[in-house]
Amino acid sequence: MPKLTAKNYYSHETDWEYMSFSLYKDFKNCEAAALAKLNEDWQPTSSPTPLLVGNYIHSYFESPEAHQAWLDRTETGAKTNRELMMTKPTKTNPDGHLRAEFKLADQMIQTLKKDRFFNYVYMPGEKEVIVTGKIGGHEWKGKVDSLVLGKGYFCDLKTVDDIHKKHWNDENQLYTNFIEDRGYIMQAAIYKELIKQSFNKNCQPFIFAVSKQTPPDKSAFDFQGDTKFLMQEAIDEIKENQGRYWQIMNGEVAPKHCGKCEYCRLTKELSGFQHVTDIEVD
Numbered sequence: 001m002p003k004l005t006a007k008n009y010y011s012h013e014t015d016w017e018y019m020s021f022s023l024y025k026d027f028k029n030c031e032a033a034a035l036a037k038l039n040e041d042w043q044p045t046s047s048p049t050p051l052l053v054g055n056y057i058h059s060y061f062e063s064p065e066a067h068q069a070w071l072d073r074t075e076t077g078a079k080t081n082r083e084l085m086m087t088k089p090t091k092t093n094p095d096g097h098l099r100a101e102f103k104l105a106d107q108m109i110q111t112l113k114k115d116r117f118f119n120y121v122y123m124p125g126e127k128e129v130i131v132t133g134k135i136g137g138h139e140w141k142g143k144v145d146s147l148v149l150g151k152g153y154f155c156d157l158k159t160v161d162d163i164h165k166k167h168w169n170d171e172n173q174l175y176t177n178f179i180e181d182r183g184y185i186m187q188a189a190i191y192k193e194l195i196k197q198s199f200n201k202n203c204q205p206f207i208f209a210v211s212k213q214t215p216p217d218k219s220a221f222d223f224q225g226d227t228k229f230l231m232q233e234a235i236d237e238i239k240e241n242q243g244r245y246w247q248i249m250n251g252e253v254a255p256k257h258c259g260k261c262e263y264c265r266l267t268k269e270l271s272g273f274q275h276v277t278d279i280e281v282d
């Protein structure tokens with residue numbers, strides 16, 4: 001089993017050894033797409049900008065050194081992140097200028113930076129802590145944004161379009177908030193469990209969210225009240241579903257195609273008719 005480091009944490013090599021929140025979510029969305037991604041046969045053509053904005057903000061609050069290192073880093077291709085943040089050079093502006101998304105990211109940073117509560121709760125923690133452990137007999141990995149072991153809590157920092165936007169939940173046929181929609185309750189439950197196994201300490205999760213609005217909105221969330229039950233449900237769900245995902249990774253079971261996602265549309269071949277009344281709508 002390869003030892004997890006900051007360098008190999010996001011590599012597909014370690015994804016074969018450890019389940020993670022994002023890999024689990026990939027499998028839940030579409031098994032065929034998740035496996036193709038793991039095999040490096042296919043990559044979603046998502047816009048890199050939201051990810052860059054997220055990393056830009058995270059590294060800022062990690063440390064000045066981490067932020068500089070991130071700016072100088074070359075993720076893919078020849079350009080550094082610092083270069084990717086600029087618009088194309090023109091005659092009148094040979095250096096280009098900072099893209100609008102990153103001007104906004106600077107505002108998002110400022111709103112958190114000057115917030116006393118954020119400084120008191122998020123900033124003292126150890127940043128980007130890698131945790132591992134077993135859930136339902138399988139190896140898992142996680143990376144915690146800010147861990148304050150001494151006071152028994154951990155925080156994740158999330159960027160979001162609008163904290164109050166509603167999201168349709170097809171499974172339960174109701175609107176939910178972005179935290180439920182993105183599965184962050186499950187992520188908090190996983191991290192809580194991995195922290196307990198890594199450090200032998202029960203920590204409670206918090207989320208700090210900052211929005212991409214002008215001016216940016218911000219909120220701090222705990223997982224008390226009914227959320228506690230939802231966290232337990234999320235762990236139970238993992239224990240029920242992950243066996244199949246591991247079997248798919250081991251080549252023992254063929255992955256199901258969801259039939260609707262980017263990967264499935266790309267690889268689709270018709271084999272007959274379906275009834276008009278059987279079209280799934282959501």
Ligand SMILES: [Zn+2]
Binds near residue numbers: 031
């Ligand atoms: Zn699919």
